[in-house]
Amino acid sequence: MSKRTFSIGGVHPHDNKMSRECALEQLPLAPTVYISVAQHIGAPAVPVVAVGDKVKVGQVIAEPGGFVSTFIHSSVSGTVKSIGPRADLAGKPSSHIEIAVEGDEWAEGIDTTDTLVTEIPSDNKAIIEKIRRGGVVGLGGATVPTHVKLSPPPGSKCERVIINGCECEPYLTSDYRTLLEKGDKVVVGAAILRQVMGNVPCTIAIEENKPEAIAHIREVIARLGYQGIDVMVMKMMYPQGGEKQLIDAVMHRQVGSGALPISVGAVVQNVCTTLAVYDAVQKNKPIVDNSVTVTGACFPKQANLMVRVGTPLKYIVDYLGGVPESAAKVISGGPMMGRAVANLEAATVKGTGGLLFLTEAETRRQSAGNCIRCGKCADACPMGLEPFLLNKLSKAGDVEALEANAAHDCIECGCCMYSCPAHIPLLDNIRMGKGAALGAIRARAAAAKAAAEAAKK
Amino acid sequence: MSKLIVSPSPHIHSKDSTRSLMLDVVIALIPAVICSVVFYGWQELLVLGVSVASCVLLEWAITKYMLKKPSTIGDFSAVITGILLALNVPYTTPWWVIVIGSIVAIGVAKMTFGGLGQNIWNPALVGRVFLLVSFPTYMTTWSQPQGLFGVDAISGPTPLGTVQEGLMQGATVQELTSAYNYKDLLFANLGGSAGEVCALALLAGFVYLCCRKVIKPWITLSIFATVALTSLIFWGIDPARFTDPAFNLLTGGLILGACFMATDYVTSPMSVWGGVVFGVGIGFLTMMIRYFGSYPEGVSFAILIMNSVVPLLNMWFKQKKFGRK
């Protein structure tokens, strides 16, 4: 079978997977962790511990602040020192729970052994509740609480679960190492997900640059004797890991503007999320740690680390020998969509998948020239948009035209800006245009709703 | 580590830059440049030198003294215009005529629109057509190639010119074209401006640009296909009045125009289908001008005409948006 990929656009940045041979390694516990209560999409969680409380690993320290919200657990055992605002990865203050680490004592009922449990509970409701209680969120980027994705709105039906093992961002290798070293658990997690969604088929999508992972997962599926789970080899193409792109590649269906994947019958979960589902359901183990790739050409020691949630970045970096002299930018995540980190005092969150160090030469922005109308941005855009046009409209602030040209469909993948030979900061501007278009659409929806309410009265 | 840079994603960039793409075009033109110098001798070298130098100097002077902006000559686009203009005129053209051509190309057709990327028409072509209209004598007295080490030049009209004139005097195409064999056309043994005589060298440059993914082949291929098809039909109907496809493909700067001027980013459509329509338009108009117009050579006019409808083509032929009807 020929290798698949999505149908529009895409780019081929060098994959730079320098840390691919580094096995997952346990990072020693930091003396203090800072756990954010707003590390998922939706309402922040509400702390349920007080300063001075003793907590254990895996104990709930904050409860959901709504349906689209989730539990947060202590990632360490120790004493709650403070609860209050602290600068997060982006440098913005948000509420954190500070815990001084004492020992490593786990909460009751968590199975910390490494034995593989393949027996899946039969009650799907109970499974989803376990996932919710385990604080599982999408670890591929958007950190949508997983139980939300697994509870499709009435009337929609899931036809296929897709496990996203593409890891199309350059440099990152934590999904790859997870597939290789924890493949058994990931496959059981996939089996749980397909059962929950109604015994639908499940596809584990892996890009062709990870042949070892492809072979290993195929072997695991055969060994565990699962039916209905298969591995699909994908062509290397960024942003294949984007939800809409992956569904298009695997199922040849395109999710409409503003619609959810379930509208075309798909549910997508990332590899690490699938592992977290396994842990939550089979082991009662909530998300207390996650895998983080620490890498960069200028970084002396490549690593894939298991890091407890809330570990200060500085602690991780110091463990590996400190920030290299030549590093000019530190990125949480990959080079295409990751966020530049303002301060290394910030702590990791569940969704932190990578820490990338780039030198000035690797990341310097060239000064922008005239648009030469080469169309490379439009060719690269996986959403079929016209970035050069959106750029112009964004600068002009023409909201109506932005909406007509689907600025709000932009997934902020960065392909356009990556490709532009004139070095125009396309995405910087398009982000603003997208915000304006979304704002207009929301305002209209709100106005329509208000009008409907008024008519009722 | 000094201060960390904080800027929004993406944090990396492809290796392409305007300069690197333009440099690739210059590289792609080198075979044709060498070929033309070998066939026409030092006079052609002079034409090239004057043309490139005046284009670059002019752009530098305009940005510096009139626009008071940082110079843009580093992007090599003026060099390309210079080379293309030179390849579009006979090697016997006096230097001052070339300077006028470059003033029109760079000064009028490019910089008054706002420089690279803002112009509607291909600058080199505007320059060439201006010269064709203003100095027809210099622009249409072609000489038989004499070569770097050749004997005296023999003056004579180009193959297309010969046919055009001959037809007006009542001769048939067969009589007129029997003098040429296509091997000569392909290997640059006949009269014409430099760019018209080195078919193979030009095609090599075109292949290079496609391989380097600087341009997509569709525009060029659809021009070739349309010219071939249109002339096949007309020639099939009346071979005594209309020239045959191979003759039309190999003469009159068609290859130069199709490979290097119709594919200019700025003045061609962005999408594949827009490009195909653009190419078909150029091919068809070229043949209409050649068969029924008063200029023997239609490519330049055809490209300029199609340049003007590029904004429309860009509007009509867009990539389908993801997940939308």
Ligand code: SF4
């Ligand atoms: S960032 Fe937006 S506009 Fe640019 S390529 Fe990605 S989806 Fe298209």
Ligand code: SF4
């Ligand atoms: S890639 Fe850059 S130069 Fe090319 S059309 Fe897009 S905005 Fe213009």
